Amino acid sequence: MSPTRDPRLVREQAYVDLLYARLDEVRDLTRTQLRQVLLDVGTGTPQAVVERDVFAATHAERLARLEAAEGRLCFGAMDRTDGTRTYIGRIGLSDAEQEPILVDWRAPVATAFYQATLAEPRGLVRRRHLRSKGREVTGVADDLLSVGPAGAAPAVADGAAAGDRPTGDAMLLEALSAPRTGRMGDIIATLQAEQDRIIRADARSVLVVDGGPGTGKTAVALHRAAYLLYSERARLERSGVLVVGPSPVFLRYIDQVLPSLGETGVVFATPGRLFPGVAATVTDPVALGSLKGDERMAAVLAAAVREHQRLPRRTIEIVHDDDRTLRLDRDTVARARTRARRSRRPHNGARWVFLRELLDELTGQVVRQISGGLLDDDERRDVRDGLWADPAVRRALNELWPRLTSFQLLERLYTDADLLARAAARILTPAERDLLQGTRRAGAAGHDDLFSALDADEAATPDSAAGAGRGHGTGRGDRAEPDRAERGRADRGGRESGQAWTVADVALLDEAAELLGDPDESSREAAEARAARERAAERRYAEDVLEMLGLAGELDAETVADRWRGPRRRTTAAEQGATDREWAFGHLIVDEAQEVSPMLWRLLWRRCPARSATLVGDLAQAARPGAPSTWAPILTPHVGDRFRLERLTVNYRTPREIMDVAADVLAASGSAASAPESVRSTGEQPLAVRVPSPAGLPDAVAAETVRTAGIIGEGRLAVICPPETAGPVRAALCRLAPELLGAAGPGSGAGDGAEVLDARVAVLTVADSKGLEFDAVLLVEPSALLAGPTRGLADLYVALTRATRSLTVLHTGALPPVLARLTS
Numbered sequence: 001m002s003p004t005r006d007p008r009l010v011r012e013q014a015y016v017d018l019l020y021a022r023l024d025e026v027r028d029l030t031r032t033q034l035r036q037v038l039l040d041v042g043t044g045t046p047q048a049v050v051e052r053d054v055f056a057a058t059h060a061e062r063l064a065r066l067e068a069a070e071g072r073l074c075f076g077a078m079d080r081t082d083g084t085r086t087y088i089g090r091i092g093l094s095d096a097e098q099e100p101i102l103v104d105w106r107a108p109v110a111t112a113f114y115q116a117t118l119a120e121p122r123g124l125v126r127r128r129h130l131r132s133k134g135r136e137v138t139g140v141a142d143d144l145l146s147v148g149p150a151g152a153a154p155a156v157a158d159g160a161a162a163g164d165r166p167t168g169d170a171m172l173l174e175a176l177s178a179p180r181t182g183r184m185g186d187i188i189a190t191l192q193a194e195q196d197r198i199i200r201a202d203a204r205s206v207l208v209v210d211g212g213p214g215t216g217k218t219a220v221a222l223h224r225a226a227y228l229l230y231s232e233r234a235r236l237e238r239s240g241v242l243v244v245g246p247s248p249v250f251l252r253y254i255d256q257v258l259p260s261l262g263e264t265g266v267v268f269a270t271p272g273r274l275f276p277g278v279a280a281t282v283t284d285p286v287a288l289g290s291l292k293g294d295e296r297m298a299a300v301l302a303a304a305v306r307e308h309q310r311l312p313r314r315t316i317e318i319v320h321d322d323d324r325t326l327r328l329d330r331d332t333v334a335r336a337r338t339r340a341r342r343s344r345r346p347h348n349g350a351r352w353v354f355l356r357e358l359l360d361e362l363t364g365q366v367v368r369q370i371s372g373g374l375l376d377d378d379e380r381r382d383v384r385d386g387l388w389a390d391p392a393v394r395r396a397l398n399e400l401w402p403r404l405t406s407f408q409l410l411e412r413l414y415t416d417a418d419l420l421a422r423a424a425a426r427i428l429t430p431a432e433r434d435l436l437q438g439t440r441r442a443g444a445a446g447h448d449d450l451f452s453a454l455d456a457d458e459a460a461t462p463d464s465a466a467g468a469g470r471g472h473g474t475g476r477g478d479r480a481e482p483d484r485a486e487r488g489r490a491d492r493g494g495r496e497s498g499q500a501w502t503v504a505d506v507a508l509l510d511e512a513a514e515l516l517g518d519p520d521e522s523s524r525e526a527a528e529a530r531a532a533r534e535r536a537a538e539r540r541y542a543e544d545v546l547e548m549l550g551l552a553g554e555l556d557a558e559t560v561a562d563r564w565r566g567p568r569r570r571t572t573a574a575e576q577g578a579t580d581r582e583w584a585f586g587h588l589i590v591d592e593a594q595e596v597s598p599m600l601w602r603l604l605w606r607r608c609p610a611r612s613a614t615l616v617g618d619l620a621q622a623a624r625p626g627a628p629s630t631w632a633p634i635l636t637p638h639v640g641d642r643f644r645l646e647r648l649t650v651n652y653r654t655p656r657e658i659m660d661v662a663a664d665v666l667a668a669s670g671s672a673a674s675a676p677e678s679v680r681s682t683g684e685q686p687l688a689v690r691v692p693s694p695a696g697l698p699d700a701v702a703a704e705t706v707r708t709a710g711i712i713g714e715g716r717l718a719v720i721c722p723p724e725t726a727g728p729v730r731a732a733l734c735r736l737a738p739e740l741l742g743a744a745g746p747g748s749g750a751g752d753g754a755e756v757l758d759a760r761v762a763v764l765t766v767a768d769s770k771g772l773e774f775d776a777v778l779l780v781e782p783s784a785l786l787a788g789p790t791r792g793l794a795d796l797y798v799a800l801t802r803a804t805r806s807l808t809v810l811h812t813g814a815l816p817p818v819l820a821r822l823t824s
C-alpha cells in the first residue's frame with residue numbers, strides 16, 4: 001500500500017476487509033451446513049425428509065445470495081448527526097454477536113442513503129460512496145448533507161471536508177460515461193432519489209413509470225423486482241414475478257441485473273412466448289399486426305366460439321345400432337344449448353352439459369322404443385353408454401358442439417371465410433376480414449378434420465365428466481394422458497411451435513383458450529380436485545412438522561409444503577408460471593409498455609389477477625399506429641382508477657448534444673411529452689454524413705463503422721438501419737471487418753439474435769434496438785424510417801436516443817428537415 005494513500009481509503013479499506021472476512025466466514029458456514037444437510041441420510045421418515053428439504057433449500061438460496069454479493073459488497077456509508085455510521089451494501093451482514101455490520105440496500109434503514117439531500121438531510125451529515133475494484137477500495141466520494149457554522153462544511157468522523165473532492169454526482173457521471181458492455185448492470189450504488197422512491201413504492205396497485213428515453217425506466221423496473229422479492233419474499237416466492245420485455249435481445253440485455261442482486265425467482269418472457277407451447281418470433285406486417293392486437297378481436301373470437309355451438313336447421317336423424325332411428329329436433333337442441341351456455345363454463349366445459357342433455361334425450365328415445373320406458377337405472381345407463389360408444393351418435397353431437405382447441409379456432413378463423421364473415425359481420429369491415437385471411441388462405445384446413453378427430457377425445461362419458469366425483473366412472477380415464485399428448489400435436493396442426501404463429505397471434509390464442517377452457521376439461525377437473533386434496537393434506541402435515549421442530553413462527557407451512565414436494569414444486573413459481581397459462585403471478589412488470597396492444601393487455605392481466613404491477617414505458621416512443629397518448633385509456637378498462645403515474649425526467653444515457661437533436665423530433669411528432677433533461681454533455685456534436693449514391697451506402701456505412709469503432713475502443717456500437725438495408729450493411733461489414741460482428745456475422749442466425757449483444761458492432765432495425773444502448777450509434781437513412789409503416793417520428797426518436805457518446809447519421813438523399821440541427 002502506498003504511504004501517501006488517502007487516509008479515508010485506508011479507513012474504508014479496513015472496514016471493507018472486515019466485511020469480506022465476515023462474508024467468507026458466513027459463506028463457509030452456509031456451505032458446511034448445506035453439505036451436512038445433504039449428506040445427512042436421516043431416518044427416512046417423512047418428518048426427516050421435510051426437515052432436510054427445508055434446510056437444504058434455505059441454505060442453498062442463502063449461499064446463492066452470498067455468492068452474488070462478492071462484487072461491490074459494500075458501496076456506501078451514512079454518517080448521522082449522532083455520530084453513528086451505517087454501511088450500505090448488496091446484502092445485509094451481521095457479526096458473530098449478531099450486531100449488524102452491513103445493511104441491505106433494500107432495507108428501510110437504507111432509504112436515507114438514497115433520499116437525503118442538503119434540503120432534507122434525514123438525520124445524516126454525510127453520504128459516502130465507495131468505489132472499488134474486486135475487494136479493493138479505490139476511491140471515495142462524499143456528499144455533505146449539513147452546513148456547518150457560517151456555511152462551512154462540517155467536520156465529520158475522519159475530519160474530511162468538501163473542498164473539490166469528488167461527490168456522489170461525480171460517481172454517477174463516472175458510471176454513466178463508462179464503456180457499455182452489451183449487458184445492463186445494476187445501479188444500486190448510484191440510485192437517484194426519484195428512482196429510489198419508485199422502487200420502494202407500495203406493490204398493491206398498478207404503478208406506471210413514464211419517462212423519456214434513458215431515464216432509467218428499465219433499471220428502475222428491475223430494481224423494483226429485486227426490492228419486492230426482498231420485502232415480500234414469502235408471497236412472491238410462491239407466486240413469482242413475471243417480467244415482460246419486447247424481444248429476446250432485450251431480455252438478454254437485462255438478464256444479468258437480477259442475478260447480480262442475488263435474485264432469481266423471476267420469469268422473463270417476450271410477448272411471443274406467453275402462450276404455452278408457442279415460441280413466436282415472427283411479426284406480422286404492421287397493418288395486420290395492429291388488427292390482430294385490436295380489442296375488437298376479442299368479440300370476433302367470442303362470436304367464432306358461439307358459431308361452433310350450432311342449432312340444426314331441421315331435425316337431425318341418427319341411425320343407431322344400424323336399425324334404430326333417433327331424432328334431435330331444433331327445439332331440443334336449443335334447450336340443451338341454453339342450459340350449456342347458462343352453466344357459464346367455457347365452451348369445452350359447457351360442452352359436457354350440452355352432451356349430457358342430448359344423451360338424456362336420446363336415451364329416453366331408445367328406452368321408449370325398446371321397452372315402452374320400463375328400464376331400471378342400470379339398464380338405462382347401459383343404453384346411454386351404448387349411445388356414447390356409437391360413432392354416429394358422437395359425430396352428430398360433435399357437429400353441434402365440437403371440442404375445440406385455441407389452435408383449431410384461430411386456424412379456422414384465418415382460413416374459413418364463411419366462419420369469419422359470420423363471426424365478424426358487425427365487427428370488422430370486409431377489408432379487415434380480407435386482411436386477416438390473406439396470409440392463410442393457401443393452407444386452409446378442411447372442416448372435416450375437426451369432427452373426425454373427435455372420436456378419440458372422450459375418455460369419459462359426459463356423466464363422469466360433467467362433475468368430478470358425480471356420475472359413474474367408465475374406468476377408461478387412465479387412457480386420457482397418452483391421448484392428450486397425441487392430441488397436443490394434432491392441435492397445433494402438425495406445425496412446429498412458433499413457426500406458424502406470429503407474435504400477435506399469441507394474445508389471440510390466449511383469448512381463445514380463455515373462451516374455450518381446457519379441451520381436456522373432464523380429466524383436468526378430476527386431477528385438480530385430487531391435487532387440491534393432496535395439497536391440503538400436505539399443508540396440514542407441514543404445520544404439524546413445523547410445530548414439532550419449533551419452527552412454526554419462522555417458516556410458513558405453505559412454503560414448507562412447496563419445498564417438501566421437492567424439485568417438482570420448487571420449479572413452480574418461477575418455471576411453472578412460464579408454462580402454465582393459468583398461473584397467477586404475484587407481480588407483473590412490463591417494459592416498453594407503450595407497445596403492448598389491447599389484446600396483449602388482456603392476456604397480461606389474466607396472468608396477474610391480483611393487478612399488482614409495474615408498467616414502464618414512454619408513449620412518445622410508441623411505434624404502433626393508434627397508440628394512445630395517455631395511459632388512462634390503456635389501463636382503465638382493466639384496473640379502473642387503481643393506477644398511479646410516476647414520471648422520470650432525467651436522461652442518464654443520452655448526452656445533451658444528441659438529446660437536442662432528438663428533442664426536435666419529439667416536438668415535430670406532436671407528442672405532449674417533453675424531452676428529458678440530459679444529466680451530462682460530452683462536447684461532441686452529432687454528425688450527418690451524406691453518401692453520394694444508394695448503391696454505395698452499405699460500403700460507406702461499413703467504412704464509417706470501422707472508423708467509429710476505432711474511436712470508441714472497447715465500447716459497443718450499433719448500426720441502426722431500415723429493415724431492407726440491414727442485410728447489405730451486414731454483408732459489407734463482414735467483407736471489411738468481420739471481427740467486429742463476432743458471432744453475429746453471416747452464417748450465424750441460429751439462436752434468438754441475442755448474440756448481437758456480444759459483438760462490438762450490432763446491426764439492428766429500430767424495433768430491435770428498443771430499450772438497448774450503445775456507446776456509439778450510426779443511423780442509416782432516416783428518411784426511410786419516416787416513410788415506414790409505423791409511427792416514423794417515434795421510430796426516429798428511439799433510434800437517435802440509443803447512444804451514450806456519439807451519433808452519426810448516414811443518408812443518401814436530402815436530410816429530413818426535422819434533423820436540420822445536425823452538423824455535416
Ligand SMILES: Nc1ncnc2c1ncn2[C@@H]1O[C@H](COP(=O)(O)OP(=O)(O)OP(=O)(O)O)[C@@H](O)[C@H]1O
Pocket residue numbers: 172175176184185187190191192195211212213214215216217218219220618652653770771772773801
Ligand atoms: N442511477 C443511475 N446510476 C447509474 N446508471 C443509471 C442510473 N439510472 C439510469 N442509469 C443508466 O442509464 C441508462 C438508461 O437506463 P434505462 O435503459 O433503464 O432507461 P430507459 O428509461 O428504460 O430508456 P428507454 O426508454 O430508452 O428504453 C442505463 O445504462 C442505466 O443503467
